[in-house]
Every structure is written in structure tokens, then in C-alpha cells.
Amino acid sequence: MAAPVVETHELGKTYGQHHVLRDLDLRLLPGRAIFIVGANGAGKSTLLRILAGLSAPTAGRALIFGLDSRRLGPRYRRRIGMLAHQSYLYPNLTARENLEFCAELYAISDPRGSAARWLERVGLERFAERRVRALSRGMEQRLAAARAMIADPGLLLLDEPFASLDSEAVQIIMSLIREAVARGASLVASAHVVPEVQDLEFEVFDLARATLTRRPPTRDSADAGRIARLRSLLGR
Template identity: 40%
Template sequence: MTAALTVDHLTKSFGGRKAVDDVSFTLPEGAFLSVFGPNGAGKTTLLRMLATLSRPTEGTIEVGGISLKEEPDRARESIGLISHNPMLYPDLTAEENLLLYAKLYGVENPQKRVIELLDAVGLKHRRLDRVRTFSRGMTQRTSIARALINDPSLVLLDEPYSGLDPHAIEIFDELIESVRENRTFVMVSHDLDKGLALASHVLVLAKGRVVAFAEKGDLADDEFRALYRSTVGLGVA
């Protein structure tokens, strides 16, 4: 069976500094990988390379067997990105934003797809309102719809809970759970509790290198927290 995501000896250098240093891991279809580490560990740089927003200095990435280096356009068809930056145009309506992305991806019957997704995130009734009038939680829900417009098999999440209130977090969790089937997720997070609750696999980065990678079932939460403290040097609440 082809792996959902294969990262092999991935390195990203900026001048003489390696932000990501020889990172390798493989995820099966349906996995949820939570990536932890202190500021400057290379988490966001790793995610940007997975999202095809940054090119590796060395190493390879394959999504469903498709090389991001050899076939980047084809690979992007299988990738969705959700982050604290919603990547929406504030002066366009929710519907206009999603239609724009649907057409960029060549989605068949884009109007139908847009309405389906806005309904799924509970915003069909606000589809004609400009995004700048939305709350942070509503904007993030629209961002989820945007990320799913191309029905991606790999969904990347970069600190998606940043700035959300507890109610918005609850809604966000329910939305992620509703779309988990047959998708693979990679989430960068500083929140150990949230990351561990969602994860099937965990990865810890420090100074750009992997210091831990395991299936969650192979490591009890307490063991993982102790490993995190000892390898990264950060306390946990």
C-alpha cells in the first residue's frame, strides 16, 4: 500500500543555518500527526515544505506516491492548508472566496461544491456576507471550507487554534472530526493536550531535527510528556 505521506531526509537551509535538518518519517492513510517543538524548532518550515510553499534544500516529499519535486501541480491537488492565516479576501463574500479557490483548482460544479461546504461549516446563511464582517471563529470555519474545496487527501494545520475562543474551538474540533475519514492530517501545535488528543502519531522537533517520532499507542501520554520535557527542555502545564 502506498504511504499517504513520505518525508525522506528533508533539509531546509537558510544561509549556513539548517531550519530543518535531515527529517524523515512516513504516515499511513488516515493518520493524524501532531508536530511539537519550541519556537525555532523548524515546525512551520517543515509544514511550508509539505504545502509546496517552500522548496527543500535537500530530500524528498511524496504525497500518495506523488513527488512534490517532480509533479508539484499534481501534488497540490491532494493538499489542503488550514492556518492562523485564513488566506481569504476580506472584502469578498464567503461564497465569492470559495468560488475563487474552486475555479483555481478546476473543481467540477463549483457552485454546488461551495454551497455544500458552507453548509458543512454552518455558514450557508452567511454566504453572501463579506468575510471582514465575520468573527475569528467564523473566519476560521470559512478557512476550513477553503482548505477542503479540492477534497484533499492530506490536510495541513498550522496552529489552527490560535486566537479562537472556547466555543470556536469546540466547533472547530467537531468540524475536523467530521472530515477525518480517509484523510491524513499533519498539525503543528504548541498545545500538548490538544495535539495528543487528536493524534495517532506524534513528532517532536528541536533545532530542526527529529528527537521523537512514534505512534501514539506506542507511548503513554505521561511518557511522551516526560520525553518532551527532557529532549526539548520545556516544561508543560
């Protein structure tokens, strides 16, 4: 059995006296996807930041690729792609320059070519020379998704990836997620409500009152999983 990509043991996070996360146990295998569903302030972003190694838990621990999340070296961080509320894009650089810079940080050969390919994949090739501050919210989110996935990460952490987006942007990001999971990446994403991602099998966890509860699989999500597996077997 493959080793889990994400494994948390009694994970907790408190700010002062306030418990944001309490005794979270989570296990995610390679190529699997989960959505964490919860209201604003439920702790979804905090959990994703901990899994990314950006924030330390105050109790328990999170293992990413088998390593403590606070001790992830460059080799492991390279395998994590994160799409957060804030885009991590420089407003005064163009779309192309932002992706090229990211490709250079991730030591991707041919950063220029890689940036051009990803701009095309997210439908922004016409806006390559436009500065990020002049892009719409949807365009910026698409570019941020390209930034998160440019190094083909093994673990995708997406914080409300479809929030405030038009249908075109939602479809593009969904398509990128499906492709990433199909090639074996694991996904942890957060949302306010369970998203309708076609052709993707995923589990749903509810995060409320600092605790995580696995939601029983619905017939729809089970069907979606079977369809996805069938399509991948048929080579689509």
C-alpha cells in the same frame, strides 16, 4: 501495505547559516494523523510548506503521494488541502465568493452549491454575504478550514489549526478533521502543545533544535484510537 502519503528522507532546510530542519525522516500512511509539536520558530510552518510543495528543501527530499514535493503537478496538488496562519482568503470578497472561487479553481462541479454546503458545515451560512475583512478571527479560520477541505483532499496540512480560536470554532474544526481522517485522508498538523482531539488516533512528534522526535504513545491517545476504531466499526 498501502504506499505512504508523506515520506521524507533526511529532509533539511537552512536559511543562510541557520538550520531550521535537519535530517527529518517522516512516514505517514493513508488515513493516519500526526501532530508536530514545537515552540514558535521551531520550523513547523517551514516543514508544512515543504510538504505542500510551496518551499524547496535544501537537503534530502519529501515525497508526497510518491512524488517529489517540488514536482507536484495539478493532479497531485488537487489532493492537498492546507490551512495556514494566513487564511488565503480575499478580504474584499464575501465568504460565499471566496469558497466559490476556490471551488472553481479545484474544478468542482456546482461551485455555488458546494460553497453553500461548506458554509453550512462551518456554521457560517448566515454570514455568506459578509466580506471576509468583516469576519472575526474565529469565523475567518472556520472559512479557511472550509477552503482547505472543499475538494476533499487526501492530505491535510494544518498549521496550528486551533490557535486563538473560541471553543465553538475549535469544535467545528475538530469535527471536520475527524470526518476527513475517517474518510481516509491523512493529516499533518502543527501545534504548540498536544491538542485534545477526542475520537482521533494520532501520533505526536516533537520538533526542537531542527530535529524531529517521535513521542511514545500515551495511554490516552491509544484509548482514543481504540474508541475511534470501535465507533467507525459501529457505523458512527
